[in-house]
Amino acid sequence: MKNRTIVYGLLLAGLAAMAGCSQKPEATQPAPKAAEEEPLRSTVWTDKGELFLEHPALVAHEKVRFAIHLTRLSDFHAVKDSSCEVHLAYASDAPKVFPCDPSTHPGIFGANVQPEAAGEAKLSIHVTGKDLAENFNVGAVKIAAEAASAEKPQAATEETLNFTKEQQWSLDFGTQLIGQQTLRDNLRVAAETMVRTGGEANVVAPIAGRLIVDKTFLVGTPVAKGTEMASIVPPTGSASDLPSLQLAEAEAKVAVESAQRDRGRAERLLAAGAAPARRLDEARAVEATALARMQAAQMRIAQYEASRSAEGETGTRRFLVRAPLSGILSEAKAISGANAEIGAVLFRIVDTDTLFVSAVVPESEYSRLRQLSGAEIEMPDGQIRNANRLVAVGRLVDEATRTVPVTYEVDNRDHRLAVNQTVFVRLLFTPAAKSPVVPESAIVDDGGRPIVFVQRAGESFARRPVKLGIRNSGVVQVLEGVNAGDRVVTTGAYLIRLASMSSQVPAHGHVH
Numbered sequence: 001m002k003n004r005t006i007v008y009g010l011l012l013a014g015l016a017a018m019a020g021c022s023q024k025p026e027a028t029q030p031a032p033k034a035a036e037e038e039p040l041r042s043t044v045w046t047d048k049g050e051l052f053l054e055h056p057a058l059v060a061h062e063k064v065r066f067a068i069h070l071t072r073l074s075d076f077h078a079v080k081d082s083s084c085e086v087h088l089a090y091a092s093d094a095p096k097v098f099p100c101d102p103s104t105h106p107g108i109f110g111a112n113v114q115p116e117a118a119g120e121a122k123l124s125i126h127v128t129g130k131d132l133a134e135n136f137n138v139g140a141v142k143i144a145a146e147a148a149s150a151e152k153p154q155a156a157t158e159e160t161l162n163f164t165k166e167q168q169w170s171l172d173f174g175t176q177l178i179g180q181q182t183l184r185d186n187l188r189v190a191a192e193t194m195v196r197t198g199g200e201a202n203v204v205a206p207i208a209g210r211l212i213v214d215k216t217f218l219v220g221t222p223v224a225k226g227t228e229m230a231s232i233v234p235p236t237g238s239a240s241d242l243p244s245l246q247l248a249e250a251e252a253k254v255a256v257e258s259a260q261r262d263r264g265r266a267e268r269l270l271a272a273g274a275a276p277a278r279r280l281d282e283a284r285a286v287e288a289t290a291l292a293r294m295q296a297a298q299m300r301i302a303q304y305e306a307s308r309s310a311e312g313e314t315g316t317r318r319f320l321v322r323a324p325l326s327g328i329l330s331e332a333k334a335i336s337g338a339n340a341e342i343g344a345v346l347f348r349i350v351d352t353d354t355l356f357v358s359a360v361v362p363e364s365e366y367s368r369l370r371q372l373s374g375a376e377i378e379m380p381d382g383q384i385r386n387a388n389r390l391v392a393v394g395r396l397v398d399e400a401t402r403t404v405p406v407t408y409e410v411d412n413r414d415h416r417l418a419v420n421q422t423v424f425v426r427l428l429f430t431p432a433a434k435s436p437v438v439p440e441s442a443i444v445d446d447g448g449r450p451i452v453f454v455q456r457a458g459e460s461f462a463r464r465p466v467k468l469g470i471r472n473s474g475v476v477q478v479l480e481g482v483n484a485g486d487r488v489v490t491t492g493a494y495l496i497r498l499a500s501m502s503s504q505v506p507a508h509g510h511v512h
Contacts, residue, residue, distance in 0.1 A: 038153045043457040044136040049073055051125055051136040052458025057150030058143045060118040068109040069165045072132055078107025078169040082129025086111045089122045107169055118145040160460040161500045174491035175455050180484045183470040183477050184431040191359040191425040193417050199351035201324045205340040209234040213336035217329050225326045229347055230334045231318040245301050252294035259287035327351035353413045359406045359425040363397045366404050371429040375408045378424040436482055437475040442490045444497050453489040453496050461496055
């Protein structure tokens with residue numbers, strides 16, 4: 001606590017020094033002078049810049065000094081490499097142009113302006129240069145005929161704090177216009193990713209036999225649907241009796257040779273007219289049968305050899321095992337040359353392109369689930385991803401955790417989520433009406449009460465207590481305290497609070 005007090009003290013001293021260093025040193029006067037009249041002030045914002053203008057009341061034929069402060073809204077720093085002109089236009093006449101003196105301090109420009117006649121004129125400041133090129137229309141100004149009737153500053157409608165341009169330019173500072181958004185009430189809860197329904201499959205052996213794995217698949221390897229994972233050579237009927245298989249092959253060859261001789265004899269007899277055509281047909285049928293038996297015997301021998309060596313020889317009948325879906329290989333148990341029983345799990349494939357995210361909702365929030373309208377998944381790197389669709393809302397409360405599951409589907413084609421990973425889900429409910437919203441960085445804790453600082457003019461800020469509502473995606477709903485179109489401090493708000501707590505910070509001070 002002591003260290004924190006020291007830090008705050010140093011910050012306050014620094015703020016006071018920054019404001020004080022920009023003042024002119026006071027010279028010793030032989031007699032006190034009359035207090036200077038408060039200048040007229042105007043602030044104009046555009047998309048690119050901010051003009052803060054100070055000048056005495058305008059009187060015809062009297063020369064006055066304009067103090068022009070220019071800020072880039074891209075970074076809220078002082079404008080440097082630019083020049084400006086003061087334009088004063090009467091009715092339809094061409095405007096009178098008063099050039100600004102070269103700037104000796106970043107962001108601050110001076111100009112001598114001498115109106116030619118009394119009445120009303122339109123005042124504008126034209127800025128050109130690399131840093132900023134913009135026209136600021138200040139609007140109509142009153143030019144008095146004599147000093148007694150000159151325009152006076154308007155009385156303040158609310159109490160404001162002073163935070164000079166020199167302080168703003170030298171510190172981390174920024175503002176933003178308040179807009180309106182339709183925010184949805186939400187509930188942030190823990191969740192877990194899981195495989196979607198139908199998103200995983202076990203690849204099993206359809207038959208018993210010897211495995212042949214031509215390509216090694218490592219766990220984590222992506223596979224496409226239909227990819228050949230392995231093949232199975234089924235066992236022969238008499239896998240342990242090779243001589244019997246060879247004998248059957250020899251007998252089949254003898255039968256083929258005999259059938260071929262009979263068929264040749266039948267053809268000659270038919271040609272000589274000594275036998276009917278039916279005799280040739282019967283001989284051909286016997287020959288075809290003998291050839292089929294010989295081929296079957298040869299295939300049984302080849303199958304026996306392939307099963308014994310676990311090598312896929314050309315012509316050997318094998319059962320191919322293919323991937324039933326696309327995904328990531330999570331298990332691989334197939335070993336080339338090993339025997340597989342029917343139904344044995346060879347591989348496990350998981351589809352990670354689409355996952356389910358199951359949120360754990362306390363039973364006390366169950367009644368709010370009727371208003372569910374969407375969900376956002378908070379990614380591990382802090383980014384937000386919208387859920388695709390609502391899959392299911394649980395109807396049973398877990399007896400141990402007293403929670404209800406709410407499951408959403410999420411697109412994971414970039415594979416930034418892992419299966420069984422813990423994440424956070426923000427459940428979104430029916431949206432409310434549009435209301436003012438401010439960034440979370442604009443909210444300052446002032447003794448336990450949230451406040452924001454509204455910029456009323458270039459160096460004037462109003463302290464506004466606010467009533468907050470829904471928080472969502474870095475912005476906060478403001479129910480009371482500010483309106484859409486107000487300009488709030490989003491960066492450096494806490495420094496303004498520190499400055500408001502210090503009586504050492506001067507009210508104003510510029511080098512012009």
